Amino acid sequence: xxxxxxxxxxxxxxxxxxxxxxxxxxxxxxxxxxxxxxxxxxxxxxxxxxxxxxxxxxxxxxxxxxxxxxxxxxxxxxxxxxxxxxxxxxxxxxxxxxxxxxxxxxxxxxxxxxxxxxxxxxxxxxxxxxxxxxxxxxxxxxxxxxxxxxxxxxxxxxxxxxxxxxxxxxxxxxxxxxxxxxxxxxxxxxxxxxxxxxxxxxxxxxxxxxxxxxxxxxxxxxxxxxxxxxxxxxxxxxxxxxxxxxxxxxxxxxxxxxxxxxxxxxxxxxxxxxxxxxxxxxxxxxxxxxx
Amino acid sequence: xxxxxxxxxxxxxxxxxxxxxxxxxxxxxxxxxxxxxxxxxxxxxxxxxxxxxxxxxxxxxxxxxxxxxxxxxxxxxxxxxxxxxxxxxxxxxxxxxxxxxxxxxxxxxxxxxxxxxxxxxxxxxxxxxxxxxx
Ligand SMILES: Nc1ncnc2c1ncn2[C@@H]1O[C@H](COP(=O)(O)OP(=O)(O)OP(=O)(O)O)[C@@H](O)[C@H]1O
Ligand SMILES: [Mg+2]
Numbered sequence: 001x002x003x004x005x006x007x008x009x010x011x012x013x014x015x016x017x018x019x020x021x022x023x024x025x026x027x028x029x030x031x032x033x034x035x036x037x038x039x040x041x042x043x044x045x046x047x048x049x050x051x052x053x054x055x056x057x058x059x060x061x062x063x064x065x066x067x068x069x070x071x072x073x074x075x076x077x078x079x080x081x082x083x084x085x086x087x088x089x090x091x092x093x094x095x096x097x098x099x100x101x102x103x104x105x106x107x108x109x110x111x112x113x114x115x116x117x118x119x120x121x122x123x124x125x126x127x128x129x130x131x132x133x134x135x136x137x138x139x140x141x142x143x144x145x146x147x148x149x150x151x152x153x154x155x156x157x158x159x160x161x162x163x164x165x166x167x168x169x170x171x172x173x174x175x176x177x178x179x180x181x182x183x184x185x186x187x188x189x190x191x192x193x194x195x196x197x198x199x200x201x202x203x204x205x206x207x208x209x210x211x212x213x214x215x216x217x218x219x220x221x222x223x224x225x226x227x228x229x230x231x232x233x234x235x236x237x238x239x240x241x242x243x244x245x246x247x248x249x250x251x252x253x254x255x256x257x258x259x260x261x262x263x264x265x266x267x268x269x270x271x272x273x274x275x276x277x278x279x280x281x282x283x284x285x286x287x288x289x290x291x
Numbered sequence: 292x293x294x295x296x297x298x299x300x301x302x303x304x305x306x307x308x309x310x311x312x313x314x315x316x317x318x319x320x321x322x323x324x325x326x327x328x329x330x331x332x333x334x335x336x337x338x339x340x341x342x343x344x345x346x347x348x349x350x351x352x353x354x355x356x357x358x359x360x361x362x363x364x365x366x367x368x369x370x371x372x373x374x375x376x377x378x379x380x381x382x383x384x385x386x387x388x389x390x391x392x393x394x395x396x397x398x399x400x401x402x403x404x405x406x407x408x409x410x411x412x413x414x415x416x417x418x419x420x421x422x423x424x425x
Contacts, residue, residue, distance in 0.1 A: 220337075
């Protein structure tokens with residue numbers, strides 16, 4: 001075992017007083033409100049604290065306190081990263097997660113003060129060392145927390161995109177694509193791929209793109225719609241755009257966008273009726289059908 | 292004429308454009324505008340906010356609710372400190388785009404508004420102001 005230079009008592013304090021440190025630390029976490037008893041059981045809090053102290057003890061054996069990126073610190077890093085991710089998912093605030101580390105300062109400082117009784121120089125130097133060490137570990141939890149939140153958000157966005165672009169078959173040879181929300185560039189790409197795939201899979205000749213659920217049709221949305229229509233045409237399918245409400249029709253005329261060579265309908269129902277007609281079919285009352 | 296309510300909104304991300312559309316929609320409903328007028332000013336706001344972000348590199352929107360004797364209206368001022376527009380006449384021409392757009396945003400939002408002002412200086416930035424009365 002290497003002993004850190006300069007009469008440091010950090011390693012010794014962590015080795016000998018593990019239990020006292022743990023109890024005081026947990027009390028500190030509870031008092032700060034960051035322990036969140038509503039989200040984490042007391043026994044888990046105890047286990048996590050004990051595990052952290054065990055790994056920290058091993059890490060400081062290396063004699064390296066300031067560079068937490070070396071392999072000797074990997075156990076501590078992995079534990080804090082995992083803990084931050086779990087707590088992000090549980091609904092902890094980032095400051096509460098960082099407090100897990102920062103609240104350890106109080107008990108550790110107190111223990112070092114006792115250990116250095118009568119030797120202020122050694123005490124100050126140790127305080128400086130552990131402050132830097134714990135600050136770095138605290139920042140690591142914040143980074144891990146933010147990273148896992150970003151991952152959660154990105155996954156939700158992907159799921160939303162998938163969810164919101166189903167292609168439905170209305171009849172043989174007729175598919176419909178109801179679009180809900182904003183048609184930005186990323187979504188247009190997915191919408192287009194889904195539609196083209198559905199046209200191929202169902203052998204459809206007519207595709208109805210329904211924009212009842214699109215609140216604003218500006219030049220970008222129009223451009224994306226026209227692009228989708230053009231792609232469907234290349235696959236041999238004709239497109240009908242439905243859900244153009246009167247106020248939208250008036251607005252795009254003023255905007256100057258021309259949907260001239262695309263058939264448009266006010267409602268999905270009227271688009272469907274037209275699609276059936278184009279395929280030589282109609283919907284009729286039973287009583288009207290002569291046998 | 293008096294301004295009885297105003298708010299500034301940032302335009303820095305795609306999500307901000309969605310927020311701008313939603314805010315303009317809410318304000319136009321509060322001003323008692325008809326559905327067609329709501330749709331027109333929201334669409335114009337969408338165009339100008341996108342230009343602010345895409346060409347102006349981001350900026351902000353000043354939203355103002357106006358009243359003048361018996362009429363009420365909304366005034367939207369989009370400001371950025373981007374590259375500016377070297378030839379305004381060209382930029383306002385239907386179908387002219389320096390990017391891959393339709394080139395209808397500026398001229399279209401002018402047609403969708405009752406009043407339209409644009410000021411731009413190369414290297415300094417661009418301000419577009421539109422007003423729509425109820
Ligand atoms: N805020 C701005 N800063 C700098 N240049 C701008 C700004 N707004 C518009 N422009 C220029 O004016 C041109 C025309 O704008 P306009 O909104 O009419 O068309 P567009 O954005 O290219 O396409 P879209 O039809 O999708 O709006 C743009 O291509 C751009 O070169
Ligand atoms: Mg534009």
